[in-house]
Amino acid sequence: MKKLINSPEQVVEDMLQGMILAHPDYVRKLDGYHVLVRKNSPINGKVALVSGGGSGHEPAHGGYVGTGMLDGAVAGDVFTSPTPDPIYEAMKAVDSGAGVLLVVKNYTGDIMNFEMAKEMAEMEGIKVDYVVVNDDVSVENSTYTAGRRGIAGTIFVHKIAGAKAETGASLEEVKEVAQKTVDHVRSMGMALTPCIVPAAGKANFTLKENEMEIGMGIHGEPGTHKEFIQTADEVTEQLMKKILEDMQLAEGDEVAVMVNGLAATPLMELYIVNKKVHEILFQKGIKVYKTMVGEYMTSLEMAGCSVSILKLDNELKELLDAAADTPALKV
Amino acid sequence: MKKLINSPEQVVEDMLQGMILAHPDYVRKLDGYHVLVRKNSPINGKVALVSGGGSGHEPAHGGYVGTGMLDGAVAGDVFTSPTPDPIYEAMKAVDSGAGVLLVVKNYTGDIMNFEMAKEMAEMEGIKVDYVVVNDDVSVENSTYTAGRRGIAGTIFVHKIAGAKAETGASLEEVKEVAQKTVDHVRSMGMALTPCIVPAAGKANFTLKENEMEIGMGIHGEPGTHKEFIQTADEVTEQLMKKILEDMQLAEGDEVAVMVNGLAATPLMELYIVNKKVHEILFQKGIKVYKTMVGEYMTSLEMAGCSVSILKLDNELKELLDAAADTPALKV
Amino acid sequence: MSINGHKVINIMDKIADAMEENKLYLTELDAAIGDGDHGLNMSKGFQAVKEKLKEDEETNIGEILKKTGMTLVSNVGGASGPLYGTAFMKAGMEVNGKEEINIADFERMLKAALDGIKLRGKAERNDKTMIDAIEPALNAVSNAIRQELSPKDVLKAAADAANEGVAFTKEIVARKGRASYLGERSIGHQDPGATSSALIFDIIYKEL
Amino acid sequence: MSINGHKVINIMDKIADAMEENKLYLTELDAAIGDGDHGLNMSKGFQAVKEKLKEDEETNIGEILKKTGMTLVSNVGGASGPLYGTAFMKAGMEVNGKEEINIADFERMLKAALDGIKLRGKAERNDKTMIDAIEPALNAVSNAIRQELSPKDVLKAAADAANEGVAFTKEIVARKGRASYLGERSIGHQDPGATSSALIFDIIYKEL
Numbered sequence A, B: 001m002k003k004l005i006n007s008p009e010q011v012v013e014d015m016l017q018g019m020i021l022a023h024p025d026y027v028r029k030l031d032g033y034h035v036l037v038r039k040n041s042p043i044n045g046k047v048a049l050v051s052g053g054g055s056g057h058e059p060a061h062g063g064y065v066g067t068g069m070l071d072g073a074v075a076g077d078v079f080t081s082p083t084p085d086p087i088y089e090a091m092k093a094v095d096s097g098a099g100v101l102l103v104v105k106n107y108t109g110d111i112m113n114f115e116m117a118k119e120m121a122e123m124e125g126i127k128v129d130y131v132v133v134n135d136d137v138s139v140e141n142s143t144y145t146a147g148r149r150g151i152a153g154t155i156f157v158h159k160i161a162g163a164k165a166e167t168g169a170s171l172e173e174v175k176e177v178a179q180k181t182v183d184h185v186r187s188m189g190m191a192l193t194p195c196i197v198p199a200a201g202k203a204n205f206t207l208k209e210n211e212m213e214i215g216m217g218i219h220g221e222p223g224t225h226k227e228f229i230q231t232a233d234e235v236t237e238q239l240m241k242k243i244l245e246d247m248q249l250a251e252g253d254e255v256a257v258m259v260n261g262l263a264a265t266p267l268m269e270l271y272i273v274n275k276k277v278h279e280i281l282f283q284k285g286i287k288v289y290k291t292m293v294g295e296y297m298t299s300l301e302m303a304g305c306s307v308s309i310l311k312l313d314n315e316l317k318e319l320l321d322a323a324a325d326t327p328a329l330k331v
Numbered sequence C, D: 001m002s003i004n005g006h007k008v009i010n011i012m013d014k015i016a017d018a019m020e021e022n023k024l025y026l027t028e029l030d031a032a033i034g035d036g037d038h039g040l041n042m043s044k045g046f047q048a049v050k051e052k053l054k055e056d057e058e059t060n061i062g063e064i065l066k067k068t069g070m071t072l073v074s075n076v077g078g079a080s081g082p083l084y085g086t087a088f089m090k091a092g093m094e095v096n097g098k099e100e101i102n103i104a105d106f107e108r109m110l111k112a113a114l115d116g117i118k119l120r121g122k123a124e125r126n127d128k129t130m131i132d133a134i135e136p137a138l139n140a141v142s143n144a145i146r147q148e149l150s151p152k153d154v155l156k157a158a159a160d161a162a163n164e165g166v167a168f169t170k171e172i173v174a175r176k177g178r179a180s181y182l183g184e185r186s187i188g189h190q191d192p193g194a195t196s197s198a199l200i201f202d203i204i205y206k207e208l
């Protein structure tokens, strides 16, 4: 395990300290909790957005705290959902009275902890609602199972719901557009190397020098299958095929594209993947309205990428284009 | 070699295609050359900034083309200086008549190719000047040698000279502030893993599971020495010691900090390093005016980081804060 | 059989030790079909419980269990934190105010715990979760009590049934929790949460 | 000895083949003290030269060498592109208009090439660069001509001196180019650029 850390126990605390030192104009930390909130929280009359989850996905979610995106981000241990207490504290710190929307990724642990926090906040009289992001098409969706996972598509939800909240919209309105975003976004990922949780000291799956993992999760969960490494074009085709099968896209539709690096994959390679994503969409007559290429939702030091496609309408386009000023994303 | 590429020969072309598809509002590509220029180049009356170098350092330099930073970026093969022709073409495409400032990193190859291009452009009547960035304190400086290398500190030069050019300053003025930035910035890096040039297929140096490389270059050049891996705090202390020894910083001075990821190192770890950088500066009574944490100048898929410290005065502060709108950096 | 608060705290300590001992084992089970942290989560949680109850003179067993549950909720996170936390809190509510509990109380506590887990996690038996250890254990307890077995034998029946349930999780497809992402490929692997539940039943049996 | 344009083009082809053959070797030398691309650079550059001169009927040797130099400059990049490019261009300027050259021309060409390299790269002998192969070769050529050796022997002296120069680069500290970053630690390693220069002298000797 080769990491620039001080000790596995300290990573989250050290990281958050490093974040507030780097971005004092954007965020402050709640004393005693692994929670970052906007420096000027609560913001009068504005619905507040709170997200979070396990650490190890940076810049998600603390990097998205700022104008036009999140009001609070709760950091659990590496790859472990935070407990209800800090989520509850985050809600208390950011609620202006207009209510709080929780953006939760679809993991049993996250859902249960956020739900418990919601119950706690509601007992305090805070208006709370939540959306569950489940964009990962590598997992089959079914009412009998836990359903699809939430991965990088979550950032689109932060951006769009965050922009809506900034307009002074009500909790119901913010939730509606957040849910619309969830319904319209699909993602899928692949890995060239696994990653190592500091406290565990070893990887969950192993890959031979000529192997890649398709459809793995962002917590080192094994994927749908292993394959021999292929070219960037072939890999991209495979991801896009699954994504597009799951979306009802017609010629003339407009989409936003996110090519997300899981951490170790260089930007060079992400741009190479992006080229093929555009070619595939172009061939289908689908128009790319906006493209994001970079590291938005990572998985410790995993090499690999995910592709997310968000189907747009006028409302989503406008909110995607709206100003955002956060450490990790500025529009 | 695990990479998301189509073939080693195609990486630069594929990447640039992916970049223009991702950022059509910012950049266009010169036909037949690995050159990105601002979409609306040349910009009337403005001194143009051109930088470049080998590829494999993304987002450097194409990602910094845009308002308030570069006008043109020339991409050589991976880790190989571009030849004079594309540099010359870049200058022709961006010069508005106000002249061109080249920002060159101090490598023999880069210097000679940029100089030859400069000679070509001058024969065409273009006013050209250049600065050479040499921030890497791991290399001894001496008039008898090639001197220090240019690494991540280069991004400060792009930002500050770019902001100056945007004010309508003359070529002499832009060069002056660029040179001031060069004189005031120092950097040093370390690696946990080496990187592999696609065409070579194997790494330049190897590291055991418990080893790190100190003071290596951003082209896979071996560093000053190998050591057993230490904690993030100890590593940071070592880098900062060398940097501060080389700078004349006094109590009360103000600096900008850049903690730069070389590619595979997660943002989490960069923030952990940043925490220690701030602690060290705080202890010395040095004030951090601005902090940048992220991947600004990478080295293919290398794990590791570099720290850069830029000593500020009022002019540099103002230019650092000035608006910038590029794919990779927005202020 | 009748046990007091001191004994309950003692059992929590033993569970904490067992989780520490089995940290690697549980984590490796989780690595195969989840995210490889179940051992870390359980051990962290019960160490916190042990710490919390250290030198605690509480005699109200309901209160001890509620503290246990809340400590798990506040310290574990992930899926197992709220589930085990809810289980202990619900069990505690069932015997609130009592300073001694007997085997009939244990049956009611177990039933309350299981209901709490089901409500919180929306899972059912055969979804390949801890429920596949706990529900058979509850059934075994009810049967054994009906057959008027000794408390010790009732607890043995619980532990045996839980362990059989664990073995059975290998045969089935996960439909809840992180392992559900693997679909058919989860077959052949033993559920880590069911395994930690069986460990708890083992401790309760051994310690009484 | 007197050689014509056709022969010069033929030599360029052979150099291209030698660089291709020694690609890995040169690259490994560069990996130890540089960035591990010298073989790639040289082979890419001379393949482009070979391609450029293919079926070329040019008889003006100066023009052939100028084309060679420009092709290297436009295709290699890095440090070796401008350096070798300049060398061939300067050598070409020295014999511009000539359709036949002799050993005296060769001496002048070599001198012009070396001066060009020094001007472009601001390096001197003992900096551990290609100059440490080329300058000894030039001196050997001058000496051999003064001693009135046969052209073949003059070229042999050049190749021998260049190879001795290569061996000497192992003894010294790099002060120019990428290897200079290693300071003292560059000692013991052979300079890749000097090595490729010696390869070129070997080819010229063998082919004439």
Ligand SMILES: Nc1ncnc2c1ncn2[C@@H]1O[C@H](COP(=O)(O)OP(=O)(O)O)[C@@H](O)[C@H]1O
Pocket: A080, A081, A108, A109, A110, C030, C034, C035, C036, C037, C038, C039, C041, C042, C077, C078, C079, C080, C081, C083, C117, C120, C121, C122, C123, C128, C129, C130, C131, C176, C177, C178, C191, C192, C193, C194
């Ligand atoms: N919905 C659920 N209902 C009951 N138990 C569940 C549910 N989801 C997961 N579990 C249990 O939790 C265990 C995993 O716990 P743990 O690894 O600690 O949490 P996480 O999955 O968040 O990493 C699984 O093995 C399973 O027994």
Ligand SMILES: Nc1ncnc2c1ncn2[C@@H]1O[C@H](COP(=O)(O)OP(=O)(O)O)[C@@H](O)[C@H]1O
Pocket: B080, B081, B108, B109, B110, D030, D034, D035, D036, D037, D038, D039, D041, D042, D077, D078, D079, D080, D081, D083, D117, D120, D121, D122, D123, D128, D129, D130, D131, D176, D177, D178, D191, D192, D193, D194
């Ligand atoms: N200033 C210089 N003068 C002469 N030769 C030089 C100089 N700098 C470097 N070289 C030569 O160039 C060689 C390296 O070439 P190459 O690896 O192709 O370029 P780069 O260093 O840009 O990767 C060195 O081995 C050395 O012989």
Ligand SMILES: [Mg+2]
Pocket: A079, A080, A081, A109, C035, C037, C078, C079
């Ligand atoms: Mg977990």
Ligand SMILES: [Mg+2]
Pocket: B079, B080, B081, B109, D035, D037, D078, D079
């Ligand atoms: Mg090179």
Ligand SMILES: [Mg+2]
Pocket: C030, C034, C035, C036, C037, C038, C078, C178
């Ligand atoms: Mg787990």
Ligand SMILES: [Mg+2]
Pocket: D030, D034, D035, D036, D037, D038, D078, D178
């Ligand atoms: Mg080289």
